[in-house]
Amino acid sequence: MKKMTTNQAIQYKDSMKVPEPTLRRLPWYLSNVKLLKQRGERYVSSTQISKEINIDASQIAKDLSYVNISGRTRVGYEVDTLIAVLEDFLGFTDMHKAFLFGVGSLGGALLRDSGLKHFGLEIVAAFDVNPELVGTTLNGIPIFHSSEFEQKMREYDVNIGVLTVPIEIAQCITDTMIAGGIKAVWNFTPFRIRVPENIVVQNTSLYAHLAVMFNRLNFNEIK
């Protein structure tokens, strides 16, 4: 690692590679602390969160050590501060702009889900080749022809692509996205896409989750 100035060191700490399990648990703590706030609590300890959500207090304290916040002995973390710091740390307060590729059933559903905005993701435009969709808007979001992607990349300040195309073209569209300058792909297809090392892929396959749920359900019924 190169020697860093103090400012760089702080910036580096803020954006260190946090383990994925920690990043997945932090939103649980956030939603729980929001709930405690609604109940009128002003301070919260990791022991309190632990009781609510059944995760070891030591694990919670360790996860929270990645976040730039310090609790006070006996009193714990101040609720308002913890919420603000967690939302900021998780990237929910910055607005990240994204393009969506493939306005089918799931793609259309995501365009309609305004909830993503509250968690820092704004889909600013979508792409498809269906002549019935191109030129229209969905939930206020314009749908362009896929051939317009490169031009739109220059117009919008976007670095995330949401992939909701049929599996046959999942790899091809991914390659196009990346050639156009997309840095992160949120892959909703059940297809395993290949990307260069510097590109982020987040796989969210609803179908894989269904498979796990069906298997567990079936297992419980038989046993």
Added chain:
Amino acid sequence: MKKMTTNQAIQYKDSMKVPEPTLRRLPWYLSNVKLLKQRGERYVSSTQISKEINIDASQIAKDLSYVNISGRTRVGYEVDTLIAVLEDFLGFTDMHKAFLFGVGSLGGALLRDSGLKHFGLEIVAAFDVNPELVGTTLNGIPIFHSSEFEQKMREYDVNIGVLTVPIEIAQCITDTMIAGGIKAVWNFTPFRIRVPENIVVQNTSLYAHLAVMFNRLNFNEIK
């Protein structure tokens, strides 16, 4: 384990508790094999799948050993059979009926996503308390008042609940669902729900996935 008859043994094998990573990878193989079929392939080996999706061939063979299919030396698996067996094994060919709770932004989006039906999940009714929604339908799916849940449980043959309510009521609605006979909860809220041991929970927090993606993106930009 009790001694089983052959039929029971087969049934038991079909519904054994398959490791979650395997269940998450199998849909990748399925989509890949579907693609190979479109390209005109009649047989496929684990080595071939391995090259396409960059997972060790030995891992693929191991994962496929859970599925009731045998390949032929040198030739591999017959494509049509492998697709049929995988779809069946993953539960995508049976139709599992589900109720959805909370017709907000994400809930409404899921009701509109007809794609879930192709993977074995049919949302047959939804519940909310919003007087503007109760009594209407969305994508042909009726929306009932939450107070009608117990009655509807007796009318419909449902054992899966999709949870898309605000975090404040996530636990309360979960408890109601389970008291009414729901056996598996597909939890889309960022809230960690508590359930009895015999109840299946599948967490799919889009927001947790966003947090992981934002962190990785930020890390790549700084490094």
